[in-house]
Amino acid sequence: PSPWLPPLPALLPWTPPPAPKPAAERAAALPAVEYGIVDLPAQQTRAPLVLDLDRAGHLHIVGSPRSGRSQTLRTLAAALGQAHGADDVHLYGIDCGNGALNALTALPHCGAVVDRNQTERLGRLLDRLSAELTARQSILGARGTADLTELRGTQPAEERLAHIVLMVDRFEVFEREYTAYDNGSYMERMIRLLRDGAGVGIHVVLAGDRVLGSSRFSGTTEDKIVLRLNDRQDYSSVGIPTKSAPADPAPGRGIRTQDLSEAQIAVLGEDLSGTAQADILVTLGRELTERESSVPLARRPIRLDVLPDRVTYADALALHTHGGPMRPLVAVGGDTLTSLGPDLADVPTFVVAGPPRTGRSTALLTAAESLLAAGTGLIVLAPRRSPLRRLRGRPGVAVVITDAEVTAEEFRQALGNVPEEHGVIVVDDAELFMGAEIDPDLALLARGGAGTGWGVLAAGNAESLSLSLAGWMGQVKRNRTGMLLSPQGLSDGEVIGVKLSRGVVGQAPQPGRGLLHLGDGTLRTVQVPFVEALEADL
Known part of the structure; x- marks a missing residue:
């Protein structure tokens, strides 16, 4: 950090962006959403840390447990939901942790959050996303368009395909349990989404540990935020030289691998407990549900109901x-x-x-x-x-x-x-x-x-x-x-x-x-x- 810039704040409250315009008045291009700030000492300034769905592919949040990975996903979900309509962005979650993503279901943008133990439902989600990927590739090919952003520019507002964001918490657990399951079919579908999804508007946000440094996953995106890793030697495996590795960063403090800039992830409120953060997301979900009440069912994310163990x-x-x-x-x-x-x-x-x-x-x-x-x-x-x-x-x-x-x-x-x-x-x-x-x-x-x-x-x-x-x-x-x-x-x-x-x-x-x-x-x-x-x- 530059001596001319004060240190990044340890606590960065999230500032909700303005609500989107009515669907008929929206442009095809989606505004980028802020979920933190990034320190740029060479320019003597700071800039918002943003996710731009029109230009971004996938995003990796790398860190050890209790480094702020799950909170990053929650902040991103809140930012995407507040800035975009439920007909422009659809959210799905795979929670391989302790339920940190369950609060996402309160958002009208969210189709489903699947627990790692819901194997059948997880298969349905991956099948649904794989089928959507295939369908979108056919549409882009028939229209002669390069990607979803270009396609949306040629479609009327009521027909624009939505960007799909799949969030996976504790990806290392998913990788461990599903690499060999069912002859590796679950992992194969996930790899296909990572390989081909970005161009058709299917964005995967993976939160995991050093397993994301594997060549199998690291090459799928250049957009990575590295939070605290318990072993300093692990930083080199995810693209950060050991000499540039932070000594003991606070939760939510990380390094953007593109330029080795230091970044701070925003939180949804001053109470940093997981329960309080989830409650804020649920409250936001109620507000957004009322705001998005006019969105027709056909434009909303597809539901993936839980199959009950007993039904009369x-x-x-x-x-x-x-x-x-x-x-x-x-x-x-x-x-x-x-x-x-x-x-x-x-x-x-x-x-x-x-x-x-x-x-x-x-x-x-x-x-x-x-x-x-x-x-x-x-x-x-x-x-x-x-x-x-x-x-x-x-x-x-x-x-x-x-x-x-x-x-x-x-x-x-x-x-x-x-x-x-x-x-x-x-x-x-x-x-x-x-x-x-x-x-x-x-x-x-x-x-x-x-x-x-x-x-x-x-x-x-x-x-x-x-x-x-x-x-x-x-x-x-x-x-x-x-x-x-x-x-x-x-x-x-x-x-x-x-x-x-x-x-x-x-x-x-x-x-x-x-x-x-x-x-x-x-x-x-x-x-x-x-x-x-x-x-x-x-």
Whole structure:
């Protein structure tokens, strides 16, 4: 520091920038946001430390624990939210620490903050960002524009693509836990965002320790702020000569690697405790939510709802807005939580496969209840003890067959007794009917030979069903729709026509948690609702 400049302040309060103009009056270019100050002794001056989304790529915040990394992310989030509209900047967070980023969810700009233990939700976030990256590359290529800033200049205000900022706290934990997870697919998607995201307006702000000095990550940006590192030898690994390393910088004090200038990160209030800083961000979030209330839903960041561990049938039915006599409710899931299930008028079969006691029968019962509510007639095959036997005598249920040796004549008579225009055969423990006398009849139904008014719902042991190559179950597998509950082997994917990765198999069974495939090549993690009356009986 120059002797002609006073020392940088140890406490730098953040000054909120002016609110943005109404969307219709905003320029395509976004103003840079200040999140600290930088000392420029050669020029005998100080300048704001800024993040300019129109010109910047990614940003690395490097430091040891308790050096101010998380606070830097919170200050940046506050600055971006205050300066920009929720239709111009979308925020997402991956919190691999102790929840410092959770307060970001109060901002209307924030789509989701994902905890490191929410592996499935983290995968959805990376998938969503990867898909957005691909889509934006196609748009830029079709328009012949170099980057998002140039593209936004050619678009009307109501159609401009938003800048996306992904913040990752304690990146060293992410790197340690996800480098090898699922054959490295999570880390590969993160590397792709770092490699290709900046040009299409996807900016990654990584806060981590010396791991960011690795050649794998350090080359993705020149914009780095190095806070305190516990070992002075680590400074050289992140681009700062050891002789230029500070002796014992205070939290929030760092060095900008571009020019080795000293910088001080701003804080949101004089109380430096994490709780107080988070409370200020939450209060700001309430103010910004009111300010941004006119932003249409389509222009806001995409939500990534948490998939609940338990959901009742009544709650799931409230989400079932696209039901019908051939569209049963099977599970809930999706980025925005909704009901999911097959269209049996399109593909006449749906199979639920998994180990015992993972919720196969519960899934069938949920689907059966929703079909009965839609006025569909049912035939139930339940050769073993099953909650589906409780449907005996219900209006719309033609018969409940408990004998695995049922004859073809008895089965055809039951088909003729279905009281409704649409009929579905619900088969529990389906492996017991492979090669049975009614196999040809079930195969005809599975092929859709009885018309679009008939369908088959089946559930069974995944290992047994995966071995079937012929008969009615072979046709069910060829239809390539179904749900796997707690898959234990890669071969389980053959039952529903998908190829599984190692990251989703072999985990401890979690009743009702499954992978849904509706024939479109997309695997969705879902949760099967439980029927309250059934649980009370159990």
